[in-house]
Amino acid sequence: LAAGDDAYKAINDSLMTFPGELSMTSLNRLGNTFGLDMAAVEAKMNGPEVAEQLAKTKELAQILRITGTPTFVLQDEMLRGYLPYDQLMMVVNDKRS
Template sequence: MAKRRKKSTKSTSEKRGTNWLLIGGLTIGGVVILFALLYLALQEPQTQTLAEYCESNTENCVVLGAQDAPVTLVEVSDFGCPHCRDFHQNTAPGIKDTYVDNDQVKWVFVPYALRAETVPAANAAMCAAEQDKYYEFAETLFNQATEQALTRDGFLVAANEIGLDEEAFTACLIDGRYNNIIGDNQDAARSARVSGTPTFFVNDQVMRGAQPFSEFQRVFASYLNS
């Protein structure tokens, strides 16, 4: 009897050991699967670049320069952004004169607004683009006093300075013709992981903030001299 009990106890112990091994294996396997799922969930999905977005939605963006330029500069700016103002006052003229006007850089603008208050300014710039004056309007607006630049009076002053047909421009302003497009551009910028302005995409490189002209020269040269 004693031998049978001993054998039975040993068998039970072996079964318990096997069960614990099975449970342990299942637990470890579950943890591995969980971490694998979390890893996949956290991976950034492949998204369309803003350059590709603008190529397939030409009415949503504005292009300045030669279509076949070797370098593409995509800009996302907001008319109420002080760093964007700094860029346009200090760096943009050099980029246009040195690179865009010499067919080395194609400059693609994505009309954009960080907040609701600046949507009318982005819409106004698109209204100016109807008359092929987006860049001129943007530069004029960025050089206005901040408190005026985001008002309808500011838009009309800029339009007058660059010689727009004010009747057509005003009609475009009033009906908010491009507000929906600006909303689409906001979604596209968000998908491209734009989190602030100004943000620039130079071919496959990202540049953030009001970088000096020398930094743009360096990045452009890496493509132009390759």
């Protein structure tokens, strides 16, 4: 975003903690609270760069046989599905050592 890293983090945090279903209406409302030009955001979302990135991500997921979320890839190990925070951090710390 042109508004910088702080704005990106604030918007991302709002999206990740949004209490309801994300629709174009709710996205527009959320974007407006941050002063975004939602027509420009929607045009970018529907543009070729985003479509290309999504296609690459989907292709990588197919290669890795990732079929659901969350999936974490940590070096030579793939963790599929929910793990409590403490267990996830144990695996991460083990991989770091």
